[in-house]
Amino acid sequence: MAALTPEKFKVIGYTEEDANRIDRPTISYWQDAWRRLRKNPIAMGSLVVLGILLVMVIIGPHIKGYDYVSMNIAEKNQGVSSKYWFGTDNLGRDLFSRVWVGARASLIIAIVATAIKLIIGTVYGALMAHFGGWVDEVLMRIIEVINSIPSLLLTILIMMILGNNLFALLVALSVTAWCNTARQVRGMIKQLRETEYVYAAEVLGAKPLRIILKHYVPNMLGILILDTATAIPMFIFTEAGLSFLGIGLKAPSISLGVLISMGQQNMDFYPSQLLFPCLVLCIIVMAFNLLGDGLRDALDPRLRQ
Template sequence: MSIKETMDSKGKIEELDPQKFHIIGYTQEEANRINRPTISYWQDAWRRLCKNPVAMASLFVLGLLVIMVIIGPHIRGYDFINMNVIEKNKGCSSKYWFGTDRLGRDLFSRVWVGARASMIIALVATTLKLFIGTFYGAAMAHFGGWVDDALMRIIEVINSLPSLLLTILIMMVLGNNLFSLLVALSITAWCNTARQTRGIIKQLKESEYIYAAYVLGASPFRIIVKHYIPNMLGILLLDASTAIPSFIFMEAGLSFLGIGLIPPEISLGVLIAQGQQSMDFYPTQLFFPCLVLCVIVMAFNLLGDGLRDALDPRLRK
């Protein structure tokens, strides 16, 4: 039966007159037009992230921190490396905003140099973690069989070793330098990313477009790069947002214990370790590095929580 046809009380079919029906409040053209624009997954995620004031405030704070680690050491124009014992252990003043350390160096400049080093270490370690873990997990899930079993056993062996003990051994063998610290931080961190990637790709592997890529003769590397990874960007982004503050804390902890970077290298962990030695008489030397460290870690954690909610497809409307 046509839309324009209906049955009367006697069971006869009669044709309805469209002129008898009117759309209240809209014209026919306005009623037929879809007003809501079609937006992509990433546009919708950004829209929902913008509606989260805590996440946007964290993003703003991180932007300011990035600017400060770039220009902060040069704002005051003081030498943050060479000693000036005449000005040692100065308090906060208009000349020295954060005071000076026990060797007379400007603490404001040194804090931002240390924050720069800590953030660079965290970003590089996170990049290594995601790169190694993603391709390792993709290889396990893509090839399957004995390859999956062999690679999974390697992960289990690595996870069975105490990560702190392994980090200490690496730093003892390679020395207290930036390269050995990156190796120590990344040596076990990629295992969780590999397991997560393996589980996601095992689900994606059954998709029709993956079969189409097989039929068209695409290589495994092309399938991983062109099909698997783009569909995991949201998960990898969340992994990165949680890994960065974790690496910053690990670097600070190792340097504080004397296992990570050591003077004359500058990082937040090194500054906290030096400030702890004189905290009884000059607490500002410990307070400001700790404050910057806490702000960086809190901003990353709050932004990660906002990204988790924004990238969750179950919350998409």
């Protein structure tokens, strides 16, 4: 039997140099995550929907040109028409403009509350994990005490003391939310602080704050992005629920929760006043949740196939 030699094989479609190459272009962690995210049609569709919603909360109140504050009793409780796309409320104000103003307010509240949650939780968790020992024990006990208090009861107490205003709402939303972030950051940094580059930074005399910002935070961006994607819809829904129950913002402030609360009073005769704020709220929350699921699959190495 004749021996098999390389000369008896012919490479088709590639040069001999290309056929012998075994390397491939190297890509970074974030490039690989973006590539995986693009392969998820549901996540990309949610990203497009969020982009459209972002544009609408900016330009939506100005599309029809109606003042969303001024009352027009002569045209109150109007239905859907070419003049009023979402109809009018019980004071004759254009509901289309008010819905997008309310969505803007709800998004701003959720983004600010998420930023507060991430900043406090990241710094607190990093301090626990970096110093360890009695510092870790004391700070962990504080988290356990805070988590032992029912969050709804604590929210009601804060709103009663500080009043139904934006500052009180942000405090109520953020007072316990950062605890979960702190726990996640603590667990992640417990692993990172054993690495060589952190040990080298400590030997060179780097201060704890520099180590946290320079070495810990960049390696936790995946977790923090996932936390952001899940926290924003949670805060939007919580704000809407509190305002609907009369605990959060109240008229004349405008948010999706306030609009839903006002629409609920007239839903028997004018259901559109409740339908459109609820529809926009559901679309925003669903888009963020679906995008968060896609980001989790793209960023978490343990979930990659």
